[in-house]
Amino acid sequence: MKKIRLGLFGAEDSIEIMESVVSRYAEFSYISISYWRDEEIVEKLTKQTNDVDMWLFSGQIPYGFAKKWAGITQPMFYVPSSGSSLYKTLLHITYNQKIPFDQLSFDTFHPTELERVFQESEIAPKPLYLKHYEEEIHTDEVVNYHHELWITGKTLAAVTCLKNAQHELNKLGVPAFRVLPTQAAIVSTLALILQTHETMHFKDTQIAVQMIEFDTFSSLTKENFSTDEIYKIEIKMTEKLLEYTKKISGSLKSAGPGRFAIFTTHGILREMTKEFTVVPDFAILQLAGHDAVTCGIGIGQTVYEAEINAGTALLHAKEFHKGSSMVVLDDKTIVGPLGQPEQITYGYAPEHLQSLSEQTSLSIATLSKLESILRKIGKIEINAHDLAQHMSIMPRSARRILTELESKGLAQVVGEENPHPRGRPRKIYQIKL
Template structure:
């Protein structure tokens, strides 16, 4: 892989090696701030990185394709004289392995294959090959993993490694370049951040005057100018207590850690009751970005004072930033529009609900949990669920009582079917 990458001057490569699975996360942590893209040699390190979910840069791995297997099988057949039905394989997809056998006119079918989609321990792969060899079912192992080959060889198992083909590495590099160009385009998109604060919140009955309000506005403007400088933006006033900042997608995405944390308002030195409500909009034009920022601000206000929301150019809504109940949802899908027409619920509400269910990984929820995720009152959450139940899109499947003296909470199963 390194020899192929070195042929492309567009790439600056940092080589990272590991021998034990438990080293993967440690190695990734050490270099997280040094790279723009991650290229893994195979599915195992890629799977661990994906499960860790702390990496924000795009990740790729070179697939172990059937074409890279031909050379290994040829070596085994002519030099090792090992029957193909006495080989064990890993990583490759079953249909791909069968296709290689068929195209190579191998009479037998592959009998032993350890296929996996997500992360898997190298030890599990090694154990699979070793047990087959130890029991006499196989004479050798064909692996796509460098570490597995090394461990199997120590155990005395003849192990042959399938190396990624040069064409597979080149194809993956082309995909990385394309992704980088797309990201660069997105980073240069226009971003607008609307910021709103309550000029009256800092006033007392004794100090209430237009002069005091004006002083607060001036002080806030000075602080916002300092914040605007940090994101290389430009600031304009949009009325009492409201400001608009123009910058780029990439700078705001970096400031908010890929739209997961609240923008750095520490520079404003605000008190708790002066919480800033913010809406970030991304667009192809200034007009589109400003419209999206206004929409984001309205959604932020729906959650609570001091919330920050984002509306991307594809109308996806993200937020509230920095909150554990942060969700990502859209509001323009056809099936949700159809559901909205059959209920008294808005498309935005249905979209939030759909996103929440996707986030928690199940279709069962109670009103208390729904209220927490949506930042609404429990009675409002109960109204949503009872409305869905009355129209046949939800049904009560049980109750739970977290507090012995409290009222049992109904558990609803949500069925958002378009063809209802």
């Protein structure tokens, strides 16, 4: 059985604990990457992105930075801070340091989790000082939180899950105690990883249909325009497509003039497109012209569902521009255009946008794309020029979308920018979907 290549990422002491657990599993091989400063996280991950199947992070901070970076396409997991390790740390503080629990500051833990530990331990005061965060946070912010409480006399010590935070706090004179990941928490996370891998294997065997529309006339000139030449091109195209189909272990059938459908599996196309981020390898087709092939990929539980999704994907690809490639997954999520820097992922018919679509002249798909773009750029302000680039539409079309939202109270102008001194100022809209 092929082993799952697991990337272990975290502080050096956490890595050692994770290695001691993972090494007991025959299902895994692993590589270990340790870091010290937040600034190293993305740089170190970049070097190993193609060497692992899944990632296991020692905690929320490296996991949060990796998620925000969005350069990792493999599934990611982190070891949660568990009760048993915290119990051990609190026991040490009680018996060796004699510090009251209401004079401790904490980070990372969820408030309900920390309160539960206090209740189960029959500790009377509730935890007063907690720096809880979701996803990424800079270590400096955590250090400043604990330090400020300490220098103002509100606390006598800090309890942290971060090795570098403990180090910096100790340098500042703050007594800091580290909560390390426990073996039990790692075992629990590894069980989730194995379950996810099994689910992914099932998804890899799903049916995938790649629907290709070829512009026969793109290879013709006025001098060679004839039905015989068109027929020759179609024969050549079919031969090349058969080569490509063989490469992806698929089956080819004609779907009308200039249109073909290739049946294969989800896993093969996912690998071929590098997790649906690049255009399928049409170099083997040896076609002239970048816009010669428009492609829709559909994934489904059945052949019928996959073929319907492929047709939908092809229509969305043609909406963007000729020569695009789009994907419709089995949950109706749409991904694309593949190979473009402005690639977005959006829902085909999200229910929460239906009422907004009814209020405006904009389709649900347009609103869903806009929502996905805002999520991708991480803010709710955008101008028409940037929106046009992300949606692969003309700037005037983007302006129409924004002014329509503004007229219905779903957007407002919050400023202007002028990237070119002699150019027309660009209005910045704040979107309120």
